[in-house]
Amino acid sequence: MHELAICQALMDQVDQIALEQQATEVVKIVLQIGPLSGVEAHLLEQAFPLASAGTLAERSVLEIKPQAIEVECSKCGQCTPAKPNLLVCGACGDWKTRLISGDEMLLESVELNCEEDMNHV
Amino acid sequence: MCDTCGCNITNSNAHLVKPGGKLSLTASGNEAVSVLRGLLHENDHAAEHNRSHFDAHGVLAINLMSSPGAGKTALLEATIQALGDEFRYAVIEGDLETENDAERIRRHGIPAVQITTGSACHLDAHMVHDALHELNLDDIDILFIENVGNLVCPASFDLGQHLNVTLLSVPEGDDKPAKYPVIFRAADLVLLTKSDLLPILDDFSPQKAEQNLRNLASAVPLYTVTVKSASALENWLNWLRAEVKAQRLRVVKGQTSQPAIQPEGAALHESSSL
Numbered sequence: 060m061h062e063l064a065i066c067q068a069l070m071d072q073v074d075q076i077a078l079e080q081q082a083t084e085v086v087k088i089v090l091q092i093g094p095l096s097g098v099e100a101h102l103l104e105q106a107f108p109l110a111s112a113g114t115l116a117e118r119s120v121l122e123i124k125p126q127a128i129e130v131e132c133s134k135c136g137q138c139t140p141a142k143p144n145l146l147v148c149g150a151c152g153d154w155k156t157r158l159i160s161g162d163e164m165l166l167e168s169v170e171l172n173c174e175e176d177m178n179h180v
Numbered sequence: 181m182c183d184t185c186g187c188n189i190t191n192s193n194a195h196l197v198k199p200g201g202k203l204s205l206t207a208s209g210n211e212a213v214s215v216l217r218g219l220l221h222e223n224d225h226a227a228e229h230n231r232s233h234f235d236a237h238g239v240l241a242i243n244l245m246s247s248p249g250a251g252k253t254a255l256l257e258a259t260i261q262a263l264g265d266e267f268r269y270a271v272i273e274g275d276l277e278t279e280n281d282a283e284r285i286r287r288h289g290i291p292a293v294q295i296t297t298g299s300a301c302h303l304d305a306h307m308v309h310d311a312l313h314e315l316n317l318d319d320i321d322i323l324f325i326e327n328v329g330n331l332v333c334p335a336s337f338d339l340g341q342h343l344n345v346t347l348l349s350v351p352e353g354d355d356k357p358a359k360y361p362v363i364f365r366a367a368d369l370v371l372l373t374k375s376d377l378l379p380i381l382d383d384f385s386p387q388k389a390e391q392n393l394r395n396l397a398s399a400v401p402l403y404t405v406t407v408k409s410a411s412a413l414e415n416w417l418n419w420l421r422a423e424v425k426a427q428r429l430r431v432v433k434g435q436t437s438q439p440a441i442q443p444e445g446a447a448l449h450e451s452s453s454l
Contacts, residue, residue, distance in 0.1 A: 061302055061333035069219045076213055086210050090219070097336040097362040098219070130397065144361040146397040156397040164219045164336070172213045 062102035065164075066110035073169055077115045082171035087114035089167040093126035094143045096164035100125060119170075128161030209221070221339055226305035230312065230340025235436050237317035240427040241325060243339055243439075245363055246347035247356075248329030251373040251407065253281045255347065255416075256324055258407035261290050262417055267321040267424060272311045274303040274328045281326065291315060302333035305340055321424055331356065335363040343423060344439045349373045350384050357392035365396045366441045369419060376406040400440075 069088070077085050092100050100123045107121045130141045132148035138159060139149030147154045206212050220222055234241045244252045253273075260269055271292040273281040281296035293311040295303060308325060315323070324339060327334040346367035348356050351374060357364040364370065370393055372386060390402050403415040430437055 061300075061336060064302075064304070065219050065336070068222050072215075072217065072219070072221055076215065080211060080213060086208075093367065095362055097332065116331070122427065144358040144392070146361075146365075146394060154394045154397055155399065160395065165411050166215045166219055166221075168212055168214045168215050168216075170206055171213060173211050174209065 062074035062098060063106040063110065064107050065098055066103055066106035069166060070110045070114050070116060072166060073116050074114050076169055077171055080171050080173060082115065084172040084174045085114075085119040085169055086172050086179070087120045087122060087170035088116060089122045089124065091124050091126050091163040091165040091167050093161040093163040094128055095158065099163050124167065126160055126163045129159045130156035131159050199410055218335065219411065223305045226309055226336035227340040229326075230309055231342070231436055231438065232307055232363045233312060233317060234323065234340065234342070235431055238322070238428065238431045239317050239320050239323050240343075240424050241323045241339075241341040242343045242345055242423075243325045243327055243334075243341035244345050244347065245327045245331075245334045246329060246349070246373075247331045247352060248331070250347040250349040250352065252326050252329070252347060253284055254407045255371070256326065257284060257288060257375060257407070258410075258413060259417065259420070260285075260290055262410055263420070266421075270315050270320045270323050272303075272308060272315075272323065272325045273433050274307070274326060276300075276328065283382060287447055291319075299326060302337050303327050303339055304337045308339045322420065331360040333362050335366045338438070341439065342427060342437050343368045344441075345371060347371045347373050348389060350375060350377045350381050354384050354386070355390035355392060357396060361396050363397055364393055366439060367398065367400055368440050369401055369416075370398075370402045371416060372402060374406060375412065376408045384445045 073085055073088055092098055092103070102124065104121060111117050111119065128141045128143060129138055130146050130148065131138045132151060132153055133155040134153040135148060135151040136148035137148060141147065141149060146156055146158065148156050244254055254269060269290050271285045271290060273285070273292055273294045274297060275281060275294070276297055276299060279294045282292040285292035295307050295311055297303070297307070303325065325339055344366050346364055348370060350372065362415045371394050372389060378384060386404060393402060401419065406412045
């Protein structure tokens with residue numbers, strides 16, 4: 060249930076970017092969410108209409124790119140996929156690995172409509 | 181780390197922050213702005229601010245996380261009693277309702293600020309910042325932040341702490357690190373609490389609990405403790421002593437530290453900004 064708080068923080072950030080770019084509307088928001096971020100993509104999607112209401116992103120599309128978990132083994136050096144609660148090396152089974160991806164909680168990009176202002180000039 | 185953008189860049193997205201690709205036009209003529217910033221950018225900024233405050237006053241800040249009833253407050257009471265006047269302490273308590281935990285701490289003569297979150301399931305950096313206004317940081321060696329009892333949400337919010345300690349109490353079962361990987365992976369130290377119950381709850385295996393923790397690629401220490409015996413706290417107390425010493429050294433050198441989780445993004449960010 061912390062997804063609503065996170066979504067509200069996201070909208071503040073998106074609004075600020077839209078203002079900086081003098082956009083009239085936010086068209087699309089792209090996020091990267093990994094399974095180890097502690098954030099559930101579908102709960103973010105549910106929170107999005109609430110958090111975006113009344114903002115420049117009210118009619119925008121939210122795209123969430125799920126990220127796969129990958130670990131690098133400190134012993135054998137292989138990079139292999141892993142599960143959230145089993146981050147051991149897929150090649151040699153050692154547990155001393157480093158997470159390479161899978162904990163992303165990122166705003167990747169926003170797509171903005173800046174055209175209206177241009178037409179009025 | 182990452183004062184400038186708060187991002188966590190990984191191998192899979194590092195190419196996006198290379199020069200050249202920040203602004204582009206889509207097929208429909210819309211402007212696409214590449215951001216690559218943590219969703220909690222604002223919180224992370226406030227957390228850095230808190231951390232700077234702690235460092236400026238030589239305070240070591242420790243965030244305690246666990247499920248409700250795992251014994252966070254009892255551990256703090258026992259710790260304060262065992263260490264006595266070796267250090268000066270303060271506690272920030274996070275709960276949905278009541279001043280109960282803060283009152284328990286105050287009975288030991290220790291300043292405690294209660295944050296009641298209403299229905300919020302976690303503390304965030306802004307709440308901690310507000311609570312700091314009620315404390316005199318110059319009078320504190322160790323600030324314990326007792327997070328809301330919850331094994332899910334608190335893991336996602338940086339408060340400005342230097343270290344995370346996650347508690348797992350024996351009645352909860354030894355599979356908790358496998359069920360709640362995010363919060364156990366965030367720990368710099370895991371404490372197996374209420375170990376005095378091990379003889380009764382004999383289906384709890386400390387070995388299995390440790391294996392489940394190691395399966396998260398976590399090499400952090402795991403200590404078995406109980407507040408029922410002073411000697412069973414010794415590993416934890418020595419860890420605290422060592423961390424206070426380490427923080428004092430960092431302060432002298434003008435350095436800081438944050439929970440060990442995710443050094444990857446910071447390292448990549450430094451290399452990409454060169």
